[in-house]
Amino acid sequence: MEEIAIKGHLITHKDCLDGATAALVGWASGLDPLFVEPDRALTALEQLAAKDDVLPIYLADVSIPKESYSHWAPALGWILDHHATALPLAAENRVTIDLGRSGSHLFYDYAVHQGWLAPSKAWDRLVAMVEAYDLWMPRHDPGQNLERLFRARGLSWYHQRFGQGWVPLVASEAEDLARLVREEQALLQKSLARIRHLTAGRWEIAGLLMDEDGSTNELSHRLLQQGYSLVLIAKPDGRLSARSDQQIDASEMMAKLFRGGGHRRAAGGRRPADVPFDESGLNRLLGQIKESLEPDSSPS
Numbered sequence: 253m254e255e256i257a258i259k260g261h262l263i264t265h266k267d268c269l270d271g272a273t274a275a276l277v278g279w280a281s282g283l284d285p286l287f288v289e290p291d292r293a294l295t296a297l298e299q300l301a302a303k304d305d306v307l308p309i310y311l312a313d314v315s316i317p318k319e320s321y322s323h324w325a326p327a328l329g330w331i332l333d334h335h336a337t338a339l340p341l342a343a344e345n346r347v348t349i350d351l352g353r354s355g356s357h358l359f360y361d362y363a364v365h366q367g368w369l370a371p372s373k374a375w376d377r378l379v380a381m382v383e384a385y386d387l388w389m390p391r392h393d394p395g396q397n398l399e400r401l402f403r404a405r406g407l408s409w410y411h412q413r414f415g416q417g418w419v420p421l422v423a424s425e426a427e428d429l430a431r432l433v434r435e436e437q438a439l440l441q442k443s444l445a446r447i448r449h450l451t452a453g454r455w456e457i458a459g460l461l462m463d464e465d466g467s468t469n470e471l472s473h474r475l476l477q478q479g480y481s482l483v484l485i486a487k488p489d490g491r492l493s494a495r496s497d498q499q500i501d502a503s504e505m506m507a508k509l510f511r512g513g514g515h516r517r518a519a520g521g522r523r524p525a526d527v528p529f530d531e532s533g534l535n536r537l538l539g540q541i542k543e544s545l546e547p548d549s550s551p552s
Contacts, residue, residue, distance in 0.1 A: 260308045261307075262286065263311045265288070265289075269386065269395070270356050270386040273378065274356040275287070281366075289520075297327070300327075310332075311330075312332045314333060315335070315337075321341060332348045333349055336514065337512075353383065354386045374418045374419065382398065388518070396470075400429060436467050453546045456479060456480045457538060458484070461529065461530070461534055472493070476496075476497055482495070482505075490522050494519050502515070503519040510522055
């Protein structure tokens with residue numbers, strides 16, 4: 253394959269299938285990706301902008317605060333995001349915010365429009381699979397299977413296998429997938445037995461400490477189907493994940509309480525530094541949510 257000269261940097265979402273797919277588009281387009289948690293995008297931009305040889309800098313599936321945009325605009329190529337917390341940037345120049353498309357879909361369309369990447373059925377299929385999973389759309393199972401393999405095999409494998417778009421799985425990958433599904437079901441059963449339940453007015457809230465980086469979406473949606481309005485999952489590294497039904501805006505809540513954001517029904521944040529990763533810490537997090545939903549209540 254002919255080597256492409258680097259045109260700049262791409263900042264995208266770390267440990268995320270959508271962000272990894274945006275990175276594939278970036279690599280194929282001649283950009284050098286940098287992976288960050290969404291709330292670290294501004295820090296990454298500051299680090300990159302200090303180097304003279306990396307401009308312009310593109311952001312896909314992550315963004316920066318609106319109040320920072322005018323300062324960093326000269327260093328930016330384009331911002332493409334689909335999270336509700338990025339909406340304040342929508343009117344700015346060289347910004348595309350579209351809640352109906354995934355971050356990798358937005359960046360793929362942009363790269364094609366720029367002439368960096370030739371569209372193909374392989375790219376179209378890969379991007380559509382990832383979007384269906386990332387937005388938890390109908391028929392998201394193929395993307396969910398890809399997510400399982402991505403989690404297990406890592407970014408290098410994903411880049412090597414799908415760096416030019418979708419290709420069919422080989423036998424060893426299909427075998428791995430079957431094993432991963434079995435392990436996931438066992439993890440789900442174990443996790444469901446450790447749910448912390450809280451009632452906040454008319455809302456039923458579920459909380460869980462999750463030691464393994466398992467299927468957050470699958471577990472959360474199973475709990476939502478059981479009647480919970482909000483599911484909060486805490487990870488050892490400080491990450492928080494929230495999924496909600498139509499009654500609660502998860503993005504607004506995570507932005508307000510936990511320095512996070514995302515989509516209305518799927519958002520992330522960070523556990524406060526003084527809150528431990530244990531049952532007492534989880535109780536404190538759920539208590540904060542209860543107070544937010546029911547201001548006159550006290551933490552449990």
